[in-house]
Amino acid sequence: MSQEHASAATSSLRIVRKGAVAVVGLSVVGLGVALTLLPAPSSIFILLGLAILATEFLWVRKPLLWIRSLPGRLRARAGKLLSRRSRSVGQKVQR
Numbered sequence: 170m171s172q173e174h175a176s177a178a179t180s181s182l183r184i185v186r187k188g189a190v191a192v193v194g195l196s197v198v199g200l201g202v203a204l205t206l207l208p209a210p211s212s213i214f215i216l217l218g219l220a221i222l223a224t225e226f227l228w229v230r231k232p233l234l235w236i237r238s239l240p241g242r243l244r245a246r247a248g249k250l251l252s253r254r255s256r257s258v259g260q261k262v263q264r
Contacts, residue, residue: 187225194222194229 201214216236223229 190221190225194218197221 195218198215198218201211201216201218204211204214216233219229219233219236223233
C-alpha cells in the first residue's frame with residue numbers, strides 16, 4: 170500500500186469517526202432535550218451529548234468548559250455574598 174493510499178484511508182476513517190460522533194452526540198443531546206418534558210435527569214443527557222461532541226468538534230469545547238466551570242463560579246459568588254452578609258449582620262449587632 171502506498172503512502173497516498175494510506176493517507177486516503179486515514180482521512181476516510183477520520184471522516185467516518187467524525188460522522189459517527191456527530192450522530193451519537195446529537196442523538197444524546199436530542200434525548201436530553203426530549204426528556205425535559207418528563208421527570209427525568211435531562212441535563213445529564215445534554216451534558217453527556219456535549220461531552221461526546223467535544224471529542225471531535227472544537228466549537229463544542231468552549232461552551233462545555235464554561236458549563237463545567239459554572240458550579241465553582243457560583244460557589245465563589247455565594248461565598249462572597251455570605252461573607253458580606255455576615256459582616257453586615259455583625260455590624261448591626263455591634264451598634
